[in-house]
Amino acid sequence: MNLEDIRREYLQGGLDMADLDENPFRQFKSWLDIAIEAKLSADPTAMTVATVNAAGIPTQRVVLLKQADEQGFVFYTNLGSRKARDIEENANISLHFAWLPLERQIAITGTASKLSVTEATRYFLSRPHDSQLAAWASKQSNKVNSRQMLEQAFEQMKNRFRKGEVPLPSFWGGFRVVPSRFEFWQGRANRLHDRFEYLPAGDGWEINRLQP
Template sequence: MNLEDIRREYLQGGLDISDLDENPFRQFKTWMNIAIEAELSADPTAMILATVNSEGIPRQRVVLLKHADEQGFLFYTNLGSRKAQDIAENANVSLHFAWLPLERQISITGKATKLSVAEATRYFLSRPHESQLAAWASQQSSRVSSRQMLEQAFEQMKNRFKKGEVPLPSFWGGYRVVPTRFEFWQGRANRLHDRFEYLPDGEGWGINRLQP
């Protein structure tokens, strides 16, 4: 199979500045709601989180967005993970949402700040019991000799917390990404895609069309 021959046209629609909300958070919410209602996949809230460590090495992974408002975008993780280590060294991150069946993408650049223990606890206690146990069992990003070792750790946590509430691990928490830039992308025919950038302009957000 020749990968160069795989292509398609983007014909679902266009995007003009008059279609956009002046507030990028509201525009994000509109597109997110459309993606959820379209039932495009099992994970419409999936986003690529890109980090760069102190050596300038970039890393990406898919995480799930758990809350979004004008204060920022929230996700949760093990605080000893590679993503958390990268953020401790360099708080600049980017988020990327790709809803390809809708021919839409959103890119967000911003700074990640750690959530308070109270905020992390509130979310942790809302998770399914098994997910709470998995957070305790996994030393995320650390090497493990076998799948069996991981499953044994999970069973140990089941026994440890078989009675009562599972508490928040001290090594688990969340981050809020505070945006400094948004880009909304809509596919168009002939690769003349529509791209609009939101940047702070002192009083709110300015919007600029970008060439594809």
């Protein structure tokens, strides 16, 4: 199969300046709600999180968005993970949502900061019990000799916390991304896609149409 021959037209609709909310957070929520209601996948809140370490080396991974409001975009992770170490060295971050069946994408650029222990605890205690145990069992991004060793660590945590609540691990928490730029992308025919960026301007946001 020749990959150069794989293509399709984007014909579901367009995006005009008049269609956009003046507030990018409200515009994001509108598109997210549509993606959730459309049941495009089991993970409509999945986003690619891109970080860069102190050496300038980028890394990407898919993470689930857990909160979105005008304070920022929140996700949770092991604080010893590669993404957390990158953020400690370089707070600049990018989020990307791809809802390809809707022919839509959103890219967000900003800076990440660690959530308080109170915020992380509130979310951690809402997780399923086994997910809490997995957070204790996994030293995320570290080497492990076998799957069996990981499962043994999980069983050890089951025994350790067989009674009562599972507490928040000291090495687990969350990050809030405060955006400095949004881009909304809508596919169009002939690759003449609609792209709009939001940039901070005074107390509001400046909206620009970008060429595809």
